[in-house]
Amino acid sequence: MKQYLTINEWSIIEESFDPQTQEISESVFSIGNGYMGGRANFEEQYSGPSLQGSYMAGVYYPDKTRVGWWKNGYPEYFAKVLNSTNWIGINIGLDGTPLDLANCTVSEFRRVLNMKEGTLSRSFTATTQDGKEVKVESIRIVSMVRQEIGAIRYSLTPLNFAGNITVTPYLDGDIKNKDSNYDEKFWNEVEKKAGPEGGHLTLKTKKLDFHVTSAFVFDILLNGEPVAAEAEVLEQDKYVGSTVNVPVQSGDQLVIYKYAANVTSRNYGLGQLVDAASAALQSAQEAGFVALLTEQATAWGDKWKESDIIIEGDVSAQQAIRFNIFQLNQTYTGEDDRLNIGPKGFTGEKYGGSTYWDTEAYCVPFYLSTADSAIARNLLIYRYKHLEKAKENARKLGYRKGALYPMVTMNGEECHNEWEITFEEIHRNGAIAYAIYNYVNYTGDKAYLGQYGLEVLVEIARFWEERVNYVAHKDKYVMLGVTGPNEYENNVNNNWYTNRMAAWTMEYTLEALAYVQENEGSRYAELADKLELLESETAKWSEIIAKMYYPADEERGIFLQQDGFLDKEIIQVKDVLPENLPLNQKWSWDRILRSCFIKQADVLQGLYFLGDRYDLETKKRNFDFYEPITVHESSLSPCIHSILASELGYKEKAYEMYLRTSRLDLDNYNNDTEDGCHTTSMAGTWMSVVHGFGGLRVLNDRLVLNPSNPGHWTSYSFKIMFRGSRLKVTVTDAQVTVSNETEVPASLTIHGKEYMVNGLGTVSAGGASVTV
Numbered sequence: 001m002k003q004y005l006t007i008n009e010w011s012i013i014e015e016s017f018d019p020q021t022q023e024i025s026e027s028v029f030s031i032g033n034g035y036m037g038g039r040a041n042f043e044e045q046y047s048g049p050s051l052q053g054s055y056m057a058g059v060y061y062p063d064k065t066r067v068g069w070w071k072n073g074y075p076e077y078f079a080k081v082l083n084s085t086n087w088i089g090i091n092i093g094l095d096g097t098p099l100d101l102a103n104c105t106v107s108e109f110r111r112v113l114n115m116k117e118g119t120l121s122r123s124f125t126a127t128t129q130d131g132k133e134v135k136v137e138s139i140r141i142v143s144m145v146r147q148e149i150g151a152i153r154y155s156l157t158p159l160n161f162a163g164n165i166t167v168t169p170y171l172d173g174d175i176k177n178k179d180s181n182y183d184e185k186f187w188n189e190v191e192k193k194a195g196p197e198g199g200h201l202t203l204k205t206k207k208l209d210f211h212v213t214s215a216f217v218f219d220i221l222l223n224g225e226p227v228a229a230e231a232e233v234l235e236q237d238k239y240v241g242s243t244v245n246v247p248v249q250s251g252d253q254l255v256i257y258k259y260a261a262n263v264t265s266r267n268y269g270l271g272q273l274v275d276a277a278s279a280a281l282q283s284a285q286e287a288g289f290v291a292l293l294t295e296q297a298t299a300w301g302d303k304w305k306e307s308d309i310i311i312e313g314d315v316s317a318q319q320a321i322r323f324n325i326f327q328l329n330q331t332y333t334g335e336d337d338r339l340n341i342g343p344k345g346f347t348g349e350k351y352g353g354s355t356y357w358d359t360e361a362y363c364v365p366f367y368l369s370t371a372d373s374a375i376a377r378n379l380l381i382y383r384y385k386h387l388e389k390a391k392e393n394a395r396k397l398g399y400r401k402g403a404l405y406p407m408v409t410m411n412g413e414e415c416h417n418e419w420e421i422t423f424e425e426i427h428r429n430g431a432i433a434y435a436i437y438n439y440v441n442y443t444g445d446k447a448y449l450g451q452y453g454l455e456v457l458v459e460i461a462r463f464w465e466e467r468v469n470y471v472a473h474k475d476k477y478v479m480l481g482v483t484g485p486n487e488y489e490n491n492v493n494n495n496w497y498t499n500r501m502a503a504w505t506m507e508y509t510l511e512a513l514a515y516v517q518e519n520e521g522s523r524y525a526e527l528a529d530k531l532e533l534l535e536s537e538t539a540k541w542s543e544i545i546a547k548m549y550y551p552a553d554e555e556r557g558i559f560l561q562q563d564g565f566l567d568k569e570i571i572q573v574k575d576v577l578p579e580n581l582p583l584n585q586k587w588s589w590d591r592i593l594r595s596c597f598i599k600q601a602d603v604l605q606g607l608y609f610l611g612d613r614y615d616l617e618t619k620k621r622n623f624d625f626y627e628p629i630t631v632h633e634s635s636l637s638p639c640i641h642s643i644l645a646s647e648l649g650y651k652e653k654a655y656e657m658y659l660r661t662s663r664l665d666l667d668n669y670n671n672d673t674e675d676g677c678h679t680t681s682m683a684g685t686w687m688s689v690v691h692g693f694g695g696l697r698v699l700n701d702r703l704v705l706n707p708s709n710p711g712h713w714t715s716y717s718f719k720i721m722f723r724g725s726r727l728k729v730t731v732t733d734a735q736v737t738v739s740n741e742t743e744v745p746a747s748l749t750i751h752g753k754e755y756m757v758n759g760l761g762t763v764s765a766g767g768a769s770v771t772v
């Protein structure tokens with residue numbers, strides 16, 4: 001872990017250039033707008049270690065599966081988020097020598113991600129090997145207002161020479177995914193056109209026929225005056241560009257504005273792509289760079305109004321939470337229900353950029369509280385639309401009925417291919433059911449059940465029904481051969497979490513069925529018919545609920561992660577020599593599997609989800625047993641532990657886990673940020689403040705807060721949207737204040753007492769030091 005970024009409330013700042021950390025910074029400083037995004041690569045050529053990455057949401061490639069030993073049931077392909085046309089490129093030549101920071105002495109380097117206004121900027125002075133000194137300043141946005149538009153202002157000042165500067169803005173589609181299974185390139189060229197003022201390039205994926213048209217225009221000014229020089233037009237395979245040669249004197253300022261548009265066949269007919277890109281581009285260029293910056297700042301201002309968290313007295317924690325919120329808001333904006341949230345967002349390629357259970361288990365709560373409920377609803381509808389594929393998946397694996405959602409997907413089809421995860425990590429079905437509950441419980445939108453939710457719930461309940469088996473001598477239903485959330489154990493029997501979520505799904509499905517039957521009789525009849533729902537099925541679910549087997553250790557008073565867990569030698573992480581950590585980089589897989597060490601919350605994940613069903617003592621006993629043997633080697637782990645630690649009053653632990661989740665990428669805790677940021681776990685960071693320190697729950701249609709102060713902060717505040725109101729909750733040791741920023745009144749419970757906050761009103765209650 002190397003901390004090299006400057007602590008600042010609103011910005012991420014890097015104050016010197018180090019090729020060793022360049023790829024980490026490329027991830028951390030990524031910018032996007034939900035529709036597209038990319039890593040913080042340099043505009044000018046850079047020949048040092050770098051992952052050039054530009055990504056378009058929903059544009060993917062089914063890369064043929066590569067495994068050592070094929071197992072029946074494996075998917076044919078792994079869906080990769082596609083690294084697509086590099087639209088940011090502006091090559092610079094200084095009297096014929098390329099400006100390339102890998103070959104220059106670099107001073108006064110500064111890179112800033114301004115999270116308040118959504119800009120990425122960079123400045124430096126570079127001295128070339130032949131002694132030419134230039135000062136460069138660049139600022140770049142991916143527009144939150146015009147989703148197809150990215151824009152750059154790049155300025156150059158020769159400091160100690162007169163000569164010729166060549167400027168080559170370009171589009172380069174000759175791009176390869178870093179993780180391509182067979183070292184193949186995934187794009188073919190369809191058409192291109194380069195002109196003196198810009199050009200366009202259309203590429204198509206070798207499979208699935210996604211078309212992406214990128215187009216660019218540029219303006220060059222010398223000391224504020226447009227440069228009239230003739231451009232040399234460049235066309236190569238999957239490449240268009242224009243080179244302009246500008247004679248300069250020392251001290252002159254050369255400014256390049258580059259506007260780029262990226263449109264895809266996901267939104268336009270093939271014949272419309274070029275026109276659509278040109279139209280977007282023309283309107284952006286006409287608006288001008290300053291106007292684009294202004295509207296960007298306004299759009300981000302609006303986002304922050306809804307989702308900011310303010311922490312007083314701890315700038316590092318403040319920066320971290322804003323970084324997490326910023327990344328989430330630039331990864332998924334929720335307008336398009338075909339999209340989802342890849343574990344790396346637009347910051348890298350690892351994990352394929354597809355949908356994991358991360359969305360339901362971690363991201364849905366963030367969007368539920370910080371955006372219009374339609375956005376979380378879209379995430380649910382995404383899974384509804386994949387129901388048929390989930391049923392096909394279950395059939396493919398030999399189930400007679402029900403649906404098994406994929407572990408990893410782009411279009412509803414499974415594309416993960418490690419048997420212990422693909423076939424065994426079936427708890428993802430539970431998280432998808434839980435998200436429906438979470439949404440309905442939070443929003444009160446019970447109509448969702450009849451509209452979409454019930455169908456998904458019934459098919460998941462059916463899957464669980466078939467997946468368990470009855471054991472006569474125990475008079476219990478068991479579930480054999482699964483992998484729980486803790487991926488450091490595979491093929492275990494009776495993973496408590498999976499059994500618990502399976503039974504819970506059946507309970508909730510029965511409750512949802514009863515609700516729809518009682519309140520929407522004709523819809524119920526329609527659904528019962530469509531689903532061919534049998535009474536014998538619902539009766540069977542009730543029986544399974546009553547007789548589900550839950551491994552437990554009576555003596556310790558804990559739930560057992562799985563049947564054989566206590567046969568393991570129990571050693572605490574504090575007793576492992578630091579040189580053995582992280583285990584996944586230091587130990588053989590064999591050794592990890594046999595050890596007691598836990599990758600991420602497992603039993604504790606269940607105690608978080610179903611928190612209202614377990615008392616504090618139960619949570620405490622389980623936390624005290626499991627946390628000390630957990631290595632948190634999944635980014636999804638610290639947040640759940642932070643939330644539970646807050647609830648249990650373990651302030652130091654809650655804070656330690658908060659820092660670990662919130663600064664995971666900023667401080668490169670897991671030594672893997674160069675692959676991309678851990679975007680989905682960022683929603684967990686938000687949860688650790690709002691659900692953890694803030695103690696937010698929704699119980700019986702009521703907002704409940706139990707705020708505590710982790711002890712390092714003067715105060716903190718967060719925003720939550722709840723059933724039409726937007727509330728700002730501010731917590732100090734002395735007081736909890738809830739201000740209603742809307743006209744819609746809200747009733748809530750704070751530290752066990754009931755309050756009503758009128759439209760635009762404020763209530764105050766006892767502070768964070770109150771113990772409940």
Ligand code: BGC
Nearest residue numbers: 343351356357358487634636
């Ligand atoms: C975790 C999974 C998670 C995946 C993607 C893995 O390391 O164990 O729970 O779904 O990463 O974030």
